[in-house]
Amino acid sequence: MHKGQLVTWKDDRGFGFIKPDDGRKEVFLHISALKGAGRRPKVGDTIFYDLVTEADGKVRASKASIHGVEPRPLPTKQKVKKHGLLETVIGIGVIAAIALFTMEFSPSRSPSPITFITKPNCTIKGNISIDTGNKVYHLPGMEDYESTLIDIEKGEKWFCTESEAIANGWRKAPR
The missing domain is CATH 3.40.10 (DNA Methylphosphotriester Repair Domain)
Incomplete structure (x- = not known):
């Protein structure tokens, strides 16, 4: 594993750059490489990582972790799914049909x-x-x-x- 310091982090975009301790060129770090980190990274964090070379020759960090942070699922920003009017109407219709079907075949007198x-x-x-x-x-x-x-x-x-x-x-x- 390699070690370096996070020198740039764009939290809204989920990426940044690591300055390796061995003096090499900065390494790209994507949030997906930090699976299992206990929190989102911030500038100044020490990052442990593997290096991967892409097909286009670019080098990036993979299997990364933040030094001193307990591993656990990474908190994510949840997006609220907005339902359109059609989905809402269909949902209500399905629920009404189920309710009527249940009442029709229940042992009622x-x-x-x-x-x-x-x-x-x-x-x-x-x-x-x-x-x-x-x-x-x-x-x-x-x-x-x-x-x-x-x-x-x-x-x-x-x-x-x-x-x-x-x-x-x-x-x-x-x-």
């Missing part, structure tokens, strides 16, 4: 918000019997109405009127 969005005030439950496969509809107040769950993926439906249910091939539940 009343019509879900999705049902009321797609068919406002439609409270007749069109259920398919697990045992017989018969299509029956339940009116509010009937014995099994509260315990009847509608699974749209299985072909079960919500109806606004009894005549709509009957016209679609459903019959009134016995209780």
